[in-house]
Amino acid sequence: MKMPQLLHTREEFSVTAMAPFAIAWPLFGADAERAWAPGWNPHFVWPESAADQEGMVFTISHGDKTAVWVNTALDRNVNRIQYVYVLPDVVVTVITLRFTAHEQTTNVEVVYERTALTAAANEIVKGMAARDRSAGGEWSGQINGYLHGRL
Numbered sequence: 001m002k003m004p005q006l007l008h009t010r011e012e013f014s015v016t017a018m019a020p021f022a023i024a025w026p027l028f029g030a031d032a033e034r035a036w037a038p039g040w041n042p043h044f045v046w047p048e049s050a051a052d053q054e055g056m057v058f059t060i061s062h063g064d065k066t067a068v069w070v071n072t073a074l075d076r077n078v079n080r081i082q083y084v085y086v087l088p089d090v091v092v093t094v095i096t097l098r099f100t101a102h103e104q105t106t107n108v109e110v111v112y113e114r115t116a117l118t119a120a121a122n123e124i125v126k127g128m129a130a131r132d133r134s135a136g137g138e139w140s141g142q143i144n145g146y147l148h149g150r151l
């Protein structure tokens with residue numbers, strides 16, 4: 001019996017944060033993102049108190065499910081952050097952010113890779129990928145709105 005094909009998507013966008021790298025970089029950690037991303041409210045599992053660090057584990061509610069997130073890279077030496085999260089029976093998502101510092105701005109290249117975990121989730125993943133394609137403008141408005149009020 002042939003197993004149904006599970007959808008895998010890869011979408012990219014970039015955001016220019018209107019701030020130097022030293023200010024922009026920490027804002028993409030799970031805890032600090034609360035300041036600029038409406039509705040973003042991670043519950044930290046490890047470390048128990050909110051702290052942005054490599055290996056942190058946290059959960060986020062997604063409707064009636066809970067996604068488990070792990071930070072797999074928080075490497076300022078190579079300007080890279082990566083998260084992996086699993087939404088049980090739906091999707092595994094890998095989010096990779098690469099930063100390029102300029103004098104007064106920071107460019108952030110964002111890649112979302114999603115893999116459906118069941119054939120029934122293929123359509124959900126397809127919808128997520130469509131939102132990923134258009135997320136750059138939303139991220140840009142949110143981060144730069146926050147930075148404008150702060151700087």
